[in-house]
Amino acid sequence: MTDPSTREAVPRQRHGLAESVEAASLAIPFRLKVAVVWAVIFGLLAFAFFRSGFDVAWMVDKAPAILKGVWVTILFSVIAITAATILAMLGALGRISKNPIAYGVSGFYTSFFRGTPLIVQLFLWYLALPQLAIGLLPEPYASWFIWPAQVAGVVGIAFNYGAYMTEIFRSGIEAVPHGQTEAADALGMSSGQRMRRIILPQAIRIVIPPTGNEFIAMIKDTALIGLLGTTILWADPFRMAQLTGKADFRNLEALIVAALVYWGLTGIFSFFQRKLEQRMSKGYVRTAVKAG
Amino acid sequence: MTPPVVSVSGLHKRFGDLEVLKGIDMDIDAGEVVVVFGRSGSGKSTFLRCINFLEDPDQGTVEVAGISVSAGLPTRRRRREIRKLRTHCGMVFQQFNLFPQMTVLDNVMEAPLRVKGENASEVRERAIQLLDDVGLADKADQHPIRLSGGQQQRVAIARALAMRPEVMLFDEPTSALDPELIHEVLAVMKRLADAHSTTMIVVTHEMGFAREVANRMCFFHDGVILEQGTPDQMFNSPEQPETRRFLEAVI
Numbered sequence: 001m002t003d004p005s006t007r008e009a010v011p012r013q014r015h016g017l018a019e020s021v022e023a024a025s026l027a028i029p030f031r032l033k034v035a036v037v038w039a040v041i042f043g044l045l046a047f048a049f050f051r052s053g054f055d056v057a058w059m060v061d062k063a064p065a066i067l068k069g070v071w072v073t074i075l076f077s078v079i080a081i082t083a084a085t086i087l088a089m090l091g092a093l094g095r096i097s098k099n100p101i102a103y104g105v106s107g108f109y110t111s112f113f114r115g116t117p118l119i120v121q122l123f124l125w126y127l128a129l130p131q132l133a134i135g136l137l138p139e140p141y142a143s144w145f146i147w148p149a150q151v152a153g154v155v156g157i158a159f160n161y162g163a164y165m166t167e168i169f170r171s172g173i174e175a176v177p178h179g180q181t182e183a184a185d186a187l188g189m190s191s192g193q194r195m196r197r198i199i200l201p202q203a204i205r206i207v208i209p210p211t212g213n214e215f216i217a218m219i220k221d222t223a224l225i226g227l228l229g230t231t232i233l234w235a236d237p238f239r240m241a242q243l244t245g246k247a248d249f250r251n252l253e254a255l256i257v258a259a260l261v262y263w264g265l266t267g268i269f270s271f272f273q274r275k276l277e278q279r280m281s282k283g284y285v286r287t288a289v290k291a292g
Numbered sequence: 293m294t295p296p297v298v299s300v301s302g303l304h305k306r307f308g309d310l311e312v313l314k315g316i317d318m319d320i321d322a323g324e325v326v327v328v329f330g331r332s333g334s335g336k337s338t339f340l341r342c343i344n345f346l347e348d349p350d351q352g353t354v355e356v357a358g359i360s361v362s363a364g365l366p367t368r369r370r371r372r373e374i375r376k377l378r379t380h381c382g383m384v385f386q387q388f389n390l391f392p393q394m395t396v397l398d399n400v401m402e403a404p405l406r407v408k409g410e411n412a413s414e415v416r417e418r419a420i421q422l423l424d425d426v427g428l429a430d431k432a433d434q435h436p437i438r439l440s441g442g443q444q445q446r447v448a449i450a451r452a453l454a455m456r457p458e459v460m461l462f463d464e465p466t467s468a469l470d471p472e473l474i475h476e477v478l479a480v481m482k483r484l485a486d487a488h489s490t491t492m493i494v495v496t497h498e499m500g501f502a503r504e505v506a507n508r509m510c511f512f513h514d515g516v517i518l519e520q521g522t523p524d525q526m527f528n529s530p531e532q533p534e535t536r537r538f539l540e541a542v543i
Binding site for chain 1: 376379382385387392393402455
């Protein structure tokens with residue numbers, strides 16, 4: 001029944017139009033077809049925009065001002081990502097700790113910051129913390145906790161994402177096979193050496209993909225800081241687009257530019273993340289992956 | 293009389309309601325090769341893992357190379373003593389447990405460098421020598437994933453030996469290996485016993501190895517050492533019916 005000559009003979013006999021179309025279609029590479037789909041989507045969008053009176057000249061004119069906000073996004077993102085990573089490392093060590101204080105504090109941290117909306121947390125840092133500080137502390141200490149929108153925003157994003165990343169790091173540490181712990185113990189390593197030399201290097205490989213996703217989400221969520229009402233000096237692309245677009249009623253043009261800025265940023269980030277993942281797979285795949 | 297290298301007394305261990313070890317006593321002299329055998333669930337692996345406190349016993353004392361640790365709470369002081377004891381025990385696992393992020397050479401060098409703080413160039417020299425001894429000098433710069441199971445286990449043996457332990461503990465070292473790879477690991481172990489007179493405690497089902505290499509065989513049954521003796525005694529005239537039944541079943 002599985003004689004290849006008989007199987008091949010069947011389609012050759014019936015030579016209808018449908019078959020030739022299918023054969024021609026199969027000859028086109030999948031990626032090329034996907035590229036065509038993307039082109040069609042862009043074409044349709046462009047058509048819709050221009051029919052609605054999309055003002056390219058205005059966009060070209062204002063784009064540089066909006067684009068300048070990308071430095072604010074990058075600055076906010078770098079600080080928030082760094083702070084969140086530190087918080088998450090501390091949090092993860094707390095979650096796996098046998099110390100009841102460390103375990104309890106980190107448990108409260110992840111529960112609260114993962115269990116409440118980010119936007120609420122941002123306003124808590126921005127508006128509620130000053131009230132608490134003023135109610136509790138004498139001057140000048142109280143005013144230490146009255147922060148500008150960009151500080152409250154970055155702190156808020158760092159604490160929120162740090163909580164999610166705590167759980168990612170914890171699960172990454174716990175995903176390292178128990179045999180590795182036993183091997184390190186049997187060699188006489190201290191628990192600190194075991195963590196630094198054996199467990200963490202392996203856990204990092206496990207957590208890079210989900211952590212990269214968190215970083216991308218953070219880059220995008222820095223746009224929320226604008227909602228706290230940052231000054232024009234500290235305006236990210238979204239805030240800048242709001243300010244410029246609203247003035248001329250060119251919201252579509254302005255917001256599209258802002259969206260493209262974030263899209264570009266996250267695209268660049270994803271590219272480097274993929275490269276890093278390939279490098280880190282060394283020692284885990286039999287066939288060496290050559291980067292590039 | 294030199295004191296024994298390993299001295300175990302009154303060892304008890306329970307997992308929940310199940311008492312796995314019901315009072316084990318054993319002295320092992322320098323250069324002795326002890327094969328521990330018995331059914332699965334007899335407590336033989338738990339016994340081995342209690343010697344370097346990978347399992348914490350509920351009662352009893354273990355002494356290795358003059359360092360004595362008794363059952364007790366994991367206080368800071370006791371944990372430090374356990375770590376010290378462990379540096380005198382080389383352990384080889386069923387699943388090899390090499391560190392995948394390190395090269396073969398780094399696996400072997402890790403503990404002497406980090407735990408003992410030895411001189412790097414001396415450690416490197418010794419590590420290369422050990423890899424040569426187990427026939428894997430040419431794999432030094434590879435990552436473990438590139439090696440066969442038998443090769444990985446030989447690296448694991450070299451890694452354990454790099455600490456210059458007083459005793460080597462083997463926990464079913466060939467049970468995870470494909471049949472054709474078993475003998476290369478056993479050959480390395482045999483050479484350790486013969487050429488280097490390494491003190492060894494081996495939990496294994498390889499009765500051929502036991503007959504050839506062991507000085508003493510201990511039959512574990514229901515958490516006690518039911519019977520022990522030379523391979524000749526055990527294979528030819530076991531006293532306990534349980535021992536006879538087990539040996540008949542596995543040979």
